[in-house]
Amino acid sequence: MEEKIEKLILWLQEQVKNANLNGLVVGISGGIDSAVVAHLIKRAFPNNSLGVIMPCKSNPKDVEDAMKVVESSGINYVKIDLTETHNVLFTSIEKELKDKGEWDKEKARLGDANMRARLRMTTLYAVANNFGYLVTGTDNAAEWYTGYFTKYGDGGVDLVPLVNFTKGEVREMAKVLGVPKEIIEKAPSAGLWEGQTDENEMGTTYEMIDKYLKGEAVPDKDKQVIERMHRISEHKRNLAAKPPKF
Ligand SMILES: Nc1ncnc2c1ncn2[C@@H]1O[C@H](COP(=O)(O)OP(=O)(O)OC[C@H]2O[C@@H]([n+]3cccc(C(=O)O)c3)[C@H](O)[C@@H]2O)[C@@H](O)[C@H]1O
Numbered sequence: 001m002e003e004k005i006e007k008l009i010l011w012l013q014e015q016v017k018n019a020n021l022n023g024l025v026v027g028i029s030g031g032i033d034s035a036v037v038a039h040l041i042k043r044a045f046p047n048n049s050l051g052v053i054m055p056c057k058s059n060p061k062d063v064e065d066a067m068k069v070v071e072s073s074g075i076n077y078v079k080i081d082l083t084e085t086h087n088v089l090f091t092s093i094e095k096e097l098k099d100k101g102e103w104d105k106e107k108a109r110l111g112d113a114n115m116r117a118r119l120r121m122t123t124l125y126a127v128a129n130n131f132g133y134l135v136t137g138t139d140n141a142a143e144w145y146t147g148y149f150t151k152y153g154d155g156g157v158d159l160v161p162l163v164n165f166t167k168g169e170v171r172e173m174a175k176v177l178g179v180p181k182e183i184i185e186k187a188p189s190a191g192l193w194e195g196q197t198d199e200n201e202m203g204t205t206y207e208m209i210d211k212y213l214k215g216e217a218v219p220d221k222d223k224q225v226i227e228r229m230h231r232i233s234e235h236k237r238n239l240a241a242k243p244p245k246f
């Protein structure tokens with residue numbers, strides 16, 4: 001794993017050099033994926049890396065955990081609270097659609113959640129412009145394959161360094177990098193609504209997705225969930241659809 005980490009760090013340095021920019025920024029959530037990326041970018045660019053903590057109606061525990069990652073990695077950081085911004089934008093959309101009689105409360109929950117991820121993306125790009133940094137994503141192989149991310153939200157990034165690592169490998173990497181134990185052990189969550197966990201929402205587990213990606217046998221029920229998620233999220237892994245020239 002040490003060797004893979006060294007190669008990843010060189011790769012990160014090369015990407016920034018090729019882009020003619022100065023360094024890297026990442027959103028730090030208090031979860032393991034962003035903890036690993038924060039440690040990696042701090043190692044790649046000790047003086048040109050930044051973590052952004054962006055609570056958005058979030059559980060205060062997430063900010064505490066994000067601060068543990070700031071401490072363990074030693075990364076420079078800034079905290080930008082998006083709660084008020086989200087309120088203003090979301091309630092104005094709600095009002096207009098309600099006035100038209102088109103408000104769907106059920107579907108709105110997902111729209112609300114995805115808006116949090118897209119506001120974070122917008123914030124990261126504003127910060128990246130300011131410093132001349134690239135925006136670093138945190139998706140691992142399991143999330144990328146299943147499309148378990150918000151299109152143009154946490155999926156809207158310049159680099160995805162963890163995309164070839166299963167969740168299990170990300171945990172292994174976290175240990176080597178010195179990510180705090182409690183961050184490594186907590187249940188993965190997008191934190192987009194109270195009590196959300198990735199595995200509850202997906203209907204399968206990272207253990208199963210990792211096995212599937214390694215070509216190992218998984219129960220039929222899990223295989224079907226994974227293959228369906230992959231199929232319906234194909235559009236997220238591509239740029240916008242273009243018609244041919246007529
Ligand atoms: N076939 C197609 N071709 C082109 N575009 C297509 C499309 N189908 C949908 N779309 C577009 O994509 C949109 C749906 O995609 P999207 O907006 O991403 O929304 P969606 O995939 O429905 O939801 C995002 C999922 O990712 C999870 N998530 C989000 C953020 C972070 C994390 C985490 O682990 O931390 C997890 C979240 O909990 C939720 O389950 C549609 O509204 C439509 O605009």
Ligand SMILES: Nc1ncnc2c1ncn2[C@@H]1O[C@H](COP(=O)(O)OP(=O)(O)OP(=O)(O)O)[C@@H](O)[C@H]1O
Pocket residue numbers: 026027028029030031032033034035052053054055056058062120138143154187188189190191198
């Ligand atoms: N409150 C937040 N502040 C800053 N960035 C955030 C916040 N919430 C989410 N993000 C960004 O969105 C990314 C996607 O979230 P995701 O939950 O997949 O990763 P994670 O929280 O790092 O790890 P885990 O999957 O174990 O919860 C995060 O890695 C982080 O970059």
Ligand SMILES: [Mg+2]
Pocket residue numbers: 029030031032188189190191
């Ligand atoms: Mg998370």
